[in-house]
Amino acid sequence: MKKHKICIVGDGLSGLITAQILSKLDVEIHIISKKSQHKFVDNRTTAISPSNFNFLSEHIFKKKRNIFYQCKKVELYHENKNNNFNNFLNFENSKKGLMFIAENKKLRNFLITTLRHNKKIKTLKGNIEKIDIKKTALTFKEKKIYYDMILLCVGKNYKIVESLLGKRLIKEDKKEIAVTTTVKHNFNLSGSRQYFLKEGPMALLPINKNQFSLIWSMHQSFKSYSDNDIRNLITSKLKSIFKKKVNLNLSKVQRFPIYFKFNRNFFKNNIFAIGDSVYNVYPIAGQGFNLVLRDVENLFEKIKENLNLGLQIKDSLIFNNLYYDRKPENFLYSMGINLTQKFFRYNKFTAPIKNEILKDLNRFEFLKKIGLKIADRGIIN
Ligand SMILES: Cc1cc2nc3c(=O)[nH]c(=O)nc-3n(C[C@H](O)[C@H](O)[C@H](O)COP(=O)(O)OP(=O)(O)OC[C@H]3O[C@@H](n4cnc5c(N)ncnc54)[C@H](O)[C@@H]3O)c2cc1C
Incomplete structure (x- = not known):
């Protein structure tokens, strides 16, 4: 019987994880990796x-779970006055953990290395010349390749x-930027923290205890700052947060x-x-x-079901069903994060009101439980 062929265009984290997960099925995979002149080393994490981590551990990271740092505590803070940070919400799960954090460069290196040894995945390096949507084919190095x-x-x-x-x-583009760096320190920070600061939201995600x-994420006015100015700003903010000699x-x-962007197609x-x-x-x-991982898991299950029933995957209802399963959640989640970003945008007139709203939030255990469930499994599951 003819092997089902899937092409993945792009070798970022989404493409690499999708390729690895789908290779657990009886399919042949091509992944297209664009030739680039610049080697960009991503310093993000x-x-x-936890549920996405379990899914990935089962299929990809069985023997390499230690790439991830298990974070058991998350604390949220709001800057109400200059250098005054109000801790308004805390989450803790000492058994299962709340999130698993990995450095993008380590994640990428691991995925690329395992991909090289995976006989079901072939990497094609170069640029696509054309994609033929009607025939599900693409032209690569002057050759037309057909896929399912x-x-x-x-x-x-x-x-x-x-x-x-x-x-x-x-789409909403306020021309904001996110600055990222890795910080080594001499104190113990085992949990992750989210600060809603005057300049914009800042997340601290531990890779290890030090x-x-x-x-x-910063207002567009910070774009004109030099890297040195940004470093000084980060250092002085962290020093005022930790209020000790660090x-x-x-x-x-x-x-x-x-920016916020959602394409409904x-x-x-x-x-x-x-x-x-x-x-x-x-x-x-x-x-x-996490949204991407839920999409990939859903796609994996749908293809598996079709293959088990002996059905073809080309011209099937897989994408249609995937779209209706996942679009509402992706939309609500993205909008939720967008609204959170807007709520916390600093305004000196509304800052005291926000403080009042946030004051007792930590006492509502049922709200915290719902929040944790949504962060773990999404809105719909
Ligand atoms: C500052 C920042 C911090 C973030 N932090 C987190 C976080 O803590 N946790 C989290 O869950 N998410 C986080 N995210 C989101 C996360 O980084 C993205 O969801 C994820 O990296 C998306 O990966 P991607 O593969 O979809 O896209 P990309 O990483 O952009 O990869 C796309 C790839 O496709 C390739 N490509 C493009 N065009 C072609 C072509 N024509 N042919 C072949 N290849 C092509 C590119 O070269 C690239 O390698 C963050 C995002 C930002 C901006």
Whole structure:
């Protein structure tokens, strides 16, 4: 019987994880990796919820669970006056953990190394010349290759998605930036923290007890700051947060544009888009990639079901059903994060009111339970 063939365009985290997961099925996979001149070393981290971590451990990280740091505590703070940080909400789970954090560069290296040894996955290096949506084929090095499915995991290169699938966008771009760095320190920080600061939300995600990754989303006015100014700002903010003599050693600062974007067109015929190529969420509390993982798990289950029933995957209802299963959740989740970002945008007139609203939040155990469940399994499951 002819082998089912799936092509994944893009070798970012979405593409690499999708390739590894789908390779557990009876399919042949091609992953297209664009030739790039610049070697960019990503200093960010990815935080994964416990249920997503279990899914990944079962299929990919069985023997390499130690790439991830298990974080058992999350604390949320709001800056109400200059250098006054109100701890308004805490979560803790000492048994299962609340999130699993890995450095993107380690995650990527591991995925690429295991991919090389995976006989079901073939990497094609180069640029695609054309995608034929009607025939589910693409032209690569002047050769036309036919597939049963094509998955677009092209990240910010969403023009390719919009030209193939169409564009029905909900977008808000306030030209903000996220600055990221890794901080080595001499105190013990085992839990992760989210600060809603005057300049914008800052997440501290520990990699180990003496090192955390920092992601600070900032107003567009900070774009003109030099890297040195940003480093000084980070250092002085952290010193006022930890209110003690601390040694801080910052790695190189990187900048990423951030905006909210949701394309309602996820698929057409046998082509489906995954990850940042269809939706971007603000990097608050490390949630972005968890949506991608739930999409991939759902896709995996649907393809598996079709294969078990001896059905073809091309021209099937898989993408249609995946779209209706996942779109509402992705939309609600993205909007929820967008609203959270807006709620906490600093305004000196509303800051005292926000403080009043947040004051007793930590006492509502049932709300915290719901919050934890949503962060772990999403809204719909
Ligand atoms: C500052 C910041 C911090 C974040 N922090 C977190 C976090 O803590 N936790 C979390 O869960 N999420 C986080 N996210 C979100 C997370 O980083 C993204 O969801 C994830 O990296 C998306 O990966 P991707 O593969 O979809 O896109 P990308 O990483 O952009 O990868 C796309 C890939 O496709 C390739 N490509 C593009 N066009 C083509 C083409 N034509 N042919 C072949 N290849 C192509 C590119 O070269 C690239 O390798 C954060 C995002 C930002 C901006």
